[in-house]
């Protein structure tokens with residue numbers, strides 16, 4: 232295939248060289264009979280070819296880039312040759328039209344051109360005697376109003392392009408490529424917005440600073456129906472080159488386009504390069520790192536050391552489109568965990584995995600396993616482990632306590648939160664702590680916490696009830712029941728000697744009525760109350776009436 236293309240292109244070259252040689256000779260021969268005129272824009276210009284005047288050349292000055300239109304009405308019998316040459320005698324087009332004095336030829340053509348001097352030649356190509364007659368010529372022009380800066384035809388002369396600033400560019404017969412240079416100050420998502428009036432294919436390519444192709448795409452449209460092209464790519468910081476070009480140098484793939492780029496930083500705080508175990512980034516426990524996978528970064532390594540054996544949890548929120556791979560390896564490169572999640576920048580994936588590990592050093596990898604182009608984006612990662620948190624034990628606390636005691640790491644600050652207030656104190660050199668607090672009501676929840684660089688260890692305790700209920704009072708004691716008052720929600724016990732004869736719960740109003748097994752009148756009963764915490768009141772002795 233390649234060889235064939237080469238053969239064809241070689242033949243084409245020979246043809247071009249022959250054509251150039253022939254036209255050169257031809258021009259030389261004809262110079263004697265040629266006349267030169269100016270061709271002002273938007274003006275009908277009349278001319279004539281005779282037996283003696285076989286060629287007329289018109290000079291056109293274009294001071295801007297744009298679309299040049301040429302209209303010819305020719306009464307020449309029968310073929311009128313029309314060609315356009317640039318300043319260096321390169322042929323822009325070489326055409327002919329056929330008509331006669333009775334039925335004039337109508338010829339129209341356009342070409343996109345850079346500013347400069349051009350020559351329109353109306354001529355009798357083969358010096359045929361009968362190819363003579365009058366003609367009218369009219370040139371019009373539509374400026375592209377491009378604000379790109381030529382020459383911008385390679386990376387060296389690439390035009391710097393700022394984000395969110397639209398540039399109007401133009402590809403023409405004599406300009407088949409425009410290079411723009413963009414500088415990404417940080418890692419992030421680079422967006423490309425192209426609105427192109429080019430007929431019909433616009434090629435757009437992004438190169439990195441090493442001339443590696445990030446992407447090479449094309450879009451189809453026309454001056455009447457412009458194509459809209461949008462793309463994004465996640466990239467590391469650096470210089471990049473955007474190339475808008477006419478890939479195959481097709482004559483009609485020219486026109487103007489509007490190019491706009493924008494950039495969304497990933498705001499990642501990982502430290503590149505972190506692409507292997509040697510340069511793995513140390514990630515402290517309980518600290519969230521924001522990482523980023525991009526077109527030019529497919530892997531991030533994190534390293535952590537577990538001081539003692541225990542559980543380790545990996546948490547990640549990934550905005551990668553769409554698969555994020557995770558791997559855990561130990562220092563012998565043994566794989567201990569291999570996972571993936573699927574999500575997107577709009578619908579991030581959540582990952583959480585807990586694994587039991589022995590003490591030692593490990594590597595956690597976040598990566599684009601198969602180097603898929605679109606599997607890029609940012610993510611967060613947090614590694615936590617309870618074994619690295621401060622130890623914390625708290626003694627029991629009752630409604631009579633005025634101090635919270637316990638054990639933690641030496642000199643560790645301990646925070647107590649009770650009834651909306653916070654109390655802080657440091658433990659002593661052996662880790663014992665004692666923090667004064669006001670008395671708390673039974674049932675109150677107290678939070679005790681100790682925070683170190685790996686996270687916060689929390690212990691929740693409930694204030695115990697150590698206050699016995701008041702001794703119940705008796706209103707009435709009959710042979711079948713005992714009635715009276717006592718502490719709400721406590722239980723009333725009625726004993727005859729060592730035998731329990733009845734019990735009841737004190738109601739909301741503080742009263743009770745306990746049914747008892749039938750007693751003889753005059754017998755003595757002992758009554759007391761017990762609260763839910765098991766505290767016992769004093770006893771009351773009553774006589775059955």
Ligand SMILES: [Ca+2]
Pocket residue numbers: 379381400401402403406408409
């Ligand atoms: Ca250009």
Ligand SMILES: [Ca+2]
Pocket residue numbers: 381382383384406407408409410
């Ligand atoms: Ca250019």
Ligand SMILES: [Ca+2]
Pocket residue numbers: 501503522523524525528530531
């Ligand atoms: Ca990265």
Ligand SMILES: [Ca+2]
Pocket residue numbers: 503504505506528529530531532
């Ligand atoms: Ca990396």
